[in-house]
Amino acid sequence: MIGLADIEAAARHIAGHVVRTPTVPSPGLTALLGVPVTAKLELLQRTGSFKARGATAKLLSLSAAERAAGVVAVSGGNHGIALAVMAAALDVKATVVMPRTAPARSLALVEEAGASVRVTDGMDSAFELVTRLRDEGLTLVHPFDDPALIAGQGTVGLELAEDAGELTDVVVSVGGGGLIAGVAAALRARRPGVRVWGVETEGAEAMSGALQAGGPVRVPLSSLVTTLSAPSVSRLTYDHVSALVEEVLVVPDRDAVRGCLDLADHAKVWAEPAAGCLLPAARQVVERVGDGARIGLVLCGGNTTPPEIMGWANRFGLL
Numbered sequence: 001m002i003g004l005a006d007i008e009a010a011a012r013h014i015a016g017h018v019v020r021t022p023t024v025p026s027p028g029l030t031a032l033l034g035v036p037v038t039a040k041l042e043l044l045q046r047t048g049s050f051k052a053r054g055a056t057a058k059l060l061s062l063s064a065a066e067r068a069a070g071v072v073a074v075s076g077g078n079h080g081i082a083l084a085v086m087a088a089a090l091d092v093k094a095t096v097v098m099p100r101t102a103p104a105r106s107l108a109l110v111e112e113a114g115a116s117v118r119v120t121d122g123m124d125s126a127f128e129l130v131t132r133l134r135d136e137g138l139t140l141v142h143p144f145d146d147p148a149l150i151a152g153q154g155t156v157g158l159e160l161a162e163d164a165g166e167l168t169d170v171v172v173s174v175g176g177g178g179l180i181a182g183v184a185a186a187l188r189a190r191r192p193g194v195r196v197w198g199v200e201t202e203g204a205e206a207m208s209g210a211l212q213a214g215g216p217v218r219v220p221l222s223s224l225v226t227t228l229s230a231p232s233v234s235r236l237t238y239d240h241v242s243a244l245v246e247e248v249l250v251v252p253d254r255d256a257v258r259g260c261l262d263l264a265d266h267a268k269v270w271a272e273p274a275a276g277c278l279l280p281a282a283r284q285v286v287e288r289v290g291d292g293a294r295i296g297l298v299l300c301g302g303n304t305t306p307p308e309i310m311g312w313a314n315r316f317g318l319l
Contacts (some may be wrong), residue, residue: 001042001180001185001239001243002147002150002182002185002240002288003103003185003189003285004185004186004189004190005011006147006151006154007151007154007155007158007182007185007186007189007231008158009151010053010057010151010152010154010155011155011158011177011270012046013060013061014056014057014152014155015059017046017052017056017060017086017089017110018045018046018052018053018056018155019044019045019046020159021040021041021042021044021045022041022044022148022157023039023041023159023163023164024038024039024066025036025037025038025039025165026039026266026267026297027074028265028266028268029263029266029267029279029297030058030089031266032129032194032262032266032279033059033282033283033286033295034071034286034291035286035291035292035293035295036165036294036295037295037296037297038164038165038167038284038294038295038296038297039267039269039296039297039299040156040159040160040164040168040296040297040298040299040303041119041269041299042156042158042298042300043248043269043270043271043272043275043299043300043301043302044072044302045279045301046082046085046086047081047082047085047086047109047303048078048079048081048301048302048303049078049081049082049227049300049301049303050078050153050179050298050299050300050301051078051079051081051083051143051153051301052082052085052086053152053156054082054146054148054149054150054152054153054178054182055073055079055082055083055086055087055141055149055152056082056086056152057148057149057151057152057155058141058146058148058149058152059071059083059086059087059090059092059141060090061148062092062139063189064183066139067092067139068154069137069139070092070093070094070095070136070138070139071083071087071092071093071094071095071138071140072094072095072096072097072130072133072134072137072138072139072140072141073094073095073096073097073130073140073141073142073143074096074097074098074123074126074127074129074130074143075096075097075098075102075106075110075126075143075200076080076098076099076101076102076106076123076175076226076227076228076229076303077098077102077103077106077226077227077303078106078227078274078301078303079111079114079143080096080098080110080117081106081110081113081190081303082115082308083115083141084096084109084110084114084115085109085113087113087115088113088114088115093116093235094113094115094116095113095116095117095118095133096110096115096116096117096128096146097117097118097119097120097124097126097130097133098110098117098118098119098120098121098126098153098318099119099121099122099123099126099226100119100120100121100122101123101226102226103226103303103304103305103308105303105305105308106236106303107119109223109303110238115198116132118266121229123221123222123226123229123231124221124231127231129154130268140162142234143175143176143178143230144175144177144178144181144230144233144234144237145176145178145234145236145237145312146178146236147236148248149178150178150181150182150185150236150237150240151182152182153178153179153181153182153183154181154182154183154185155182155186156182156183156186156187156298157170157181157182157183157184157185157186157187157190158186158190160183160186160187160296161186161187161190161191161200162190164296165190165293165294166292166294167194167294167296168193168194168195168292168293169194169195169197169246169284169285169289169294169295169305170187170194170195170197170291170295170296170297170298171184171197171198171199171278171281171282171289171295171297171298172184172196172197172198172199172278172298172300173198173199173200173274173275173277173278173300174198174199174200174206174207174228174241174248174272175204175206175227175228175229175230175297176206176230176233176237177206177207177230177233177237177238177241178197178237179300180198180207180237180240180241180245181236181237181240181244183196183298184196184240184241184244184245185240185244185305188244194296195246195289196244196245196247197246197247197248197249197281197285198241198245198247198248198249199248199249199250199251199277199278199280200248200249200250200251200277201223201224201225201228201250201251201252201253201256201273201277201292201314202222202223202227202250202251202252202253203220203221203222203223203224203229204209204219204221204222204225204229204230204262205219205235205250206219206230206231206232207233207237207238207241207248208240208248208250210232210233210241211238211241211242211248215235215238216232216233216234216235216238217232218231218232219231219232223253223255224253224257224273224312225256225272225273225274225277227230227272227273227274227301227303228274228277247301249281249284249285251280251281252280253273253279253312253316254316254318255277255279255280255294256273256274256276256277257273257276257312257313257316257318258276258279258282258316258318259271259273259276259278259280260272260273260275260276260278260309260313261276261278261309261313261318263275263276263278263279263299267299269299270302270304271299271301271302271304272301272302272303272304273304273312274300274301275299275300275301275302278280278299279297282295282297286288294308
């Protein structure tokens with residue numbers, strides 16, 4: 001299990017490379033949800049998501065031989081962008097494997113950062129290819145199954161604990177589980193009374209499926225939220241979530257897109273569906289906890305374009 005000392009060490013190592021993002025009360029979201037809401041604006045992070053933290057922590061932990069071999073990652077978007085940008089900054093050659101379903105903007109940003117991009121038909125085949133490339137000698141930077149990376153993501157929770165006012169519940173998006181594992185570990189150590197809730201979208205239910213099965217299982221993927229679409233979680237992330245997280249809630253894609261529109265309207269921030277899904281989940285938390293809830297939302301990323309959001313909103317009849 002990742003401990004506070006691991007996360008604090010990661011915070012020291014990455015401090016010169018990433019942004020300490022704002023943690024702010026949101027009057028607009030407070031009015032919308034009817035309880036006090038604090039937002040951790042990780043969408044203002046370098047590369048547009050929290051992923052820069054874990055990627056940097058992992059890159060800085062590599063040996064000279066691992067750096068020389070070059071790194072490889074699989075990504076539906078944000079992890080690839082983060083690794084490409086941070087590897088270039090640290091003079092490490094990077095290869096990123098992405099599914100064709102990844103947003104075109106994400107593919108372009110990875111290429112613009114100088115990484116080599118390999119495109120596959122889907123996320124399952126992307127994970128298969130990255131495994132082969134690792135076996136051929138590249139150094140794997142896994143999107144979630146790595147202690148150094150989870151400790152890096154945990155710095156989000158460390159800052160939230162230090163910068164937020166009183167909180168009762170924190171809601172965190174779940175893909176493979178690296179972010180929520182790190183955030184939950186940090187909050188359990190720094191604010192042990194705070195409950196941590198996960199949220200997935202329908203068709204990207206790797207963690208909730210694992211919790212039901214008693215361990216990691218492969219799940220079918222159909223969600224439009226590619227940044228949350230891991231085919232399975234890892235034993236490492238599962239162990240953290242099963243021990244430290246209250247529950248993983250599941251919301252429809254439509255509600256995640258509606259959440260993006262609500263975040264723009266009420267919080268004045270531009271977020272991707274992986275962050276938009278927090279709002280419908282937060283409503284469920286408030287219903288369960290009651291009027292005494294004081295909610296923290298980790299707005300994990302903002303890497304989406306207006307045409308993408310408008311296209312999804314039109315598809316679901318939200319405009």
